[in-house]
Amino acid sequence: MRAVAIVIALLAATACAATQAMSSEESLALRRAAISWLECEECTNGELAALVKFGEKAVPTLGAALARGPSAATLEEVRMHLEDTYRNLVEYARTHSEVKVGLSEEAYVKLYLENFQAKYAVRAAQGLAALGGPAARKYLDAAAKRTWRKDVNAAILKAAR
Amino acid sequence: MERNLRAPVMAFVAALILSALSAAQAGPGSNFAGDWRLCLEEIVDIPDDLFELHIPVGCELVDCCPDCPGIDPTIYWRVRLEGSPFESASLKFDRLPKEISARLKVSGSAQGTADNLLIARGEALISGLPVEVAGRAPVAQLQLKLDAAWLQAREKQATGGGFGDVPDFGTLVIEQILGGFPVNAHQISFSFRRCGYVPTDRISLQNNASGDSASVWLDANRDGTCVTEDAERGAGLIGVGNVLANGGCRSEVVVLSDDDAMQLVENVSAWTDSPGDTLAVDMTPDRLMAPVTVWLARPDALTAAQADFDTANLLYNTNNTGIGFAPTFVDVSADPLAVAAIGHETSCRDLPRLLGSAYVTPDQLNVYYIDAVDTGVNCSPEGSNIQMIGTAAGNVTLAHEFGHSMSLDHSDGRLHAPGPDIMDPLARGRTHFMDGQSFRMNAHCSSSLNVNGVRSGPVRHCDHTIEGGITCPATTDTHCPRLQTDSVRH
Numbered sequence: 001m002r003a004v005a006i007v008i009a010l011l012a013a014t015a016c017a018a019t020q021a022m023s024s025e026e027s028l029a030l031r032r033a034a035i036s037w038l039e040c041e042e043c044t045n046g047e048l049a050a051l052v053k054f055g056e057k058a059v060p061t062l063g064a065a066l067a068r069g070p071s072a073a074t075l076e077e078v079r080m081h082l083e084d085t086y087r088n089l090v091e092y093a094r095t096h097s098e099v100k101v102g103l104s105e106e107a108y109v110k111l112y113l114e115n116f117q118a119k120y121a122v123r124a125a126q127g128l129a130a131l132g133g134p135a136a137r138k139y140l141d142a143a144a145k146r147t148w149r150k151d152v153n154a155a156i157l158k159a160a161r
Numbered sequence: 162m163e164r165n166l167r168a169p170v171m172a173f174v175a176a177l178i179l180s181a182l183s184a185a186q187a188g189p190g191s192n193f194a195g196d197w198r199l200c201l202e203e204i205v206d207i208p209d210d211l212f213e214l215h216i217p218v219g220c221e222l223v224d225c226c227p228d229c230p231g232i233d234p235t236i237y238w239r240v241r242l243e244g245s246p247f248e249s250a251s252l253k254f255d256r257l258p259k260e261i262s263a264r265l266k267v268s269g270s271a272q273g274t275a276d277n278l279l280i281a282r283g284e285a286l287i288s289g290l291p292v293e294v295a296g297r298a299p300v301a302q303l304q305l306k307l308d309a310a311w312l313q314a315r316e317k318q319a320t321g322g323g324f325g326d327v328p329d330f331g332t333l334v335i336e337q338i339l340g341g342f343p344v345n346a347h348q349i350s351f352s353f354r355r356c357g358y359v360p361t362d363r364i365s366l367q368n369n370a371s372g373d374s375a376s377v378w379l380d381a382n383r384d385g386t387c388v389t390e391d392a393e394r395g396a397g398l399i400g401v402g403n404v405l406a407n408g409g410c411r412s413e414v415v416v417l418s419d420d421d422a423m424q425l426v427e428n429v430s431a432w433t434d435s436p437g438d439t440l441a442v443d444m445t446p447d448r449l450m451a452p453v454t455v456w457l458a459r460p461d462a463l464t465a466a467q468a469d470f471d472t473a474n475l476l477y478n479t480n481n482t483g484i485g486f487a488p489t490f491v492d493v494s495a496d497p498l499a500v501a502a503i504g505h506e507t508s509c510r511d512l513p514r515l516l517g518s519a520y521v522t523p524d525q526l527n528v529y530y531i532d533a534v535d536t537g538v539n540c541s542p543e544g545s546n547i548q549m550i551g552t553a554a555g556n557v558t559l560a561h562e563f564g565h566s567m568s569l570d571h572s573d574g575r576l577h578a579p580g581p582d583i584m585d586p587l588a589r590g591r592t593h594f595m596d597g598q599s600f601r602m603n604a605h606c607s608s609s610l611n612v613n614g615v616r617s618g619p620v621r622h623c624d625h626t627i628e629g630g631i632t633c634p635a636t637t638d639t640h641c642p643r644l645q646t647d648s649v650r651h
Contacts, residue, residue, distance in 0.1 A: 022228040041586040064224035072298035073219030081590030119553040151534040
């Protein structure tokens, strides 16, 4: 884990050195663009193109998202929503027979939380592939060596190619 | 929670605009939590959790602040509570490591410790919070408290007719800041305004399945003025004040309710200039259940598909859309011909091939669970009945795609819904359809509900919809409630 962190830090430092510091507005805009791409549903509103406009500056952000996934705070926000929904489902199922609630709360949360993380990883990899360049390549190569969920693995290998 | 607005008093509507923003300012990509509208009688009965907010501590992105100096390893919270409706907010942190809790510093309008902070109106600073901790993020639990003096004064004014239509606003903004840069933010706004009418004229809901509080929209002649989208709520007999004879005004009623199909009553002739009129609205049939063939084109998709349908049915019904889904699951994952015809992409590129195959049930919704690591897509307008769901779908993805199939376009997240809007392509934790969206799903001419014959009734040609292949006849009535129209609910 420590070694991974060091590699990520070195990659980030390399990428940062190649770019000029951003203004606070630019940093905020990049953060928003990254979130839009990483989390969009069908991504039909030009989310990737908006992120690619940042060029190399977007590489460390996407690289970190690929290496480490969603932030703990974002993951918690998603988890809280899933837990709330599940509780509502159980309550609703008492009076509506079409709802079966075949999963335990733990399984329901796990299913969708893992899907959220999968989406994050794949979108980060696709974003890095779209950005291109040696720094993006390093992140993709590092990711390609990791063990992922089968479908995520295939998508990351495709992006790395 | 059941509501009853029959009490013959003037009441307030409280619109609680809960918006969770990814930055200090609203904008594309920000999270939007909701907008609640409640009457005063309800406020005293509201479950505590409606005023309870949970805000995770930490950055929105793992690369917390792209290219920021990052000198300070901690973040601070700037909390602003403004407006007369709220007296204070209590706050306590869960899962915050003890050593960090002990070092927290508070100033401004905050006082107390990490286990028990009280934030009064004004600005408070809480510093020394972590950017990240090992394991799950700490969460701040906030409980808002209404100002008793404000509430009392407004109640008094309302009963005396002194509280006009200008709402009172209250806002809570929480910014999480690293080295001067906002790295996460949440904003919660509240507005309270007058609602309710003396029940001189009434709408009587009959056969209201489950007896829930329905959302009622009235276009009518009030005081010689043609009004639209006049909102009421109620379960049985609903007071609407003295509605006058139509004159030159459009007169119609829309009712949206749990477990019942939407009712659109056109050309209402029940109103006279005298009080005491009653319009009976029969809420039959029950909720419209759209048949869906679910093609499982990847192994082990059944569990996820059932969970998706459970969630979709929950969300559609509890949002009063009057729509549900009855799936029939067909496992074709071991059939290579089926898998080839359905494809491996959450895209509509091969739609003609799919539509020409044996793996589609005509004139109804079809959902394909495919082996592609993506979320989902609906193939409107050419294939509004076709939904592809990938292996990275969220719990609301299917509900979102069904919204497209029933003509809804993406919203921009600024609809001020009681929960994040299901048609927002970016929001986390989506839970809500606006009444304006429910109306479109039911009444728009290109909605799969009408195209497939699940619903029979008058159709409309509304804005903010997907049309494309389905064109509304030129003579179609274009009168629709605004997309953001919504009623008192919780």
